[in-house]
Amino acid sequence: MVNYIKTGGVIYGYSSKILPFGEYNSPATVSDFVVEYYDSTTVSLRWTAPHGDLPTDKVNYYEIRYANSQVDAFDQKVWMGLGRVMTVPVPEKPGIEQKLTINDFAPNKEYYIYIKSVQIIKGNLYTSFPSTFAYCKTISSSE
DSSP states (O other), X not given: OOEEEEETTEEEEEXXXXXXXXXXXXXXXXXXXXXXXXXXXXXXXXXXXXXXXXXXXXXXXXXXXXXXXXXXXXXXXXHHHSEEEOOOOOOOSTTOEEEEEEOOOOTTOEEEEEEEEEEEETTEEEEOOOOOOEEEEOOOTTO
């Protein structure tokens, strides 16, 4: 079963079950989303590109969002209220390592960062579940 939610004029489709052939599955959830480096304003992230509907499909894009405390990123209303990283890399083929550096975080703050993969099939958006958060606390600018 594919579930749909409309938020901000965009329709999102998602599934928590494996669907029979001929229907569309949500893309895979990023399972290895981690912080590689951080300082007072910069955070570098790394993950492996997930597959889309089929194991060989590329996803179309990523949504990366963050909060300053741990949240329920599975709740779509919460997700839409999180800070959004606007510049994200184009997805690679499944299994390829990807990296992103964010340069405008505030010093001495906690960041819980989440990623979703999105695939567009026949004009419909299919969104993965959010990843487990990648965490860091940026260092004070005086350190």
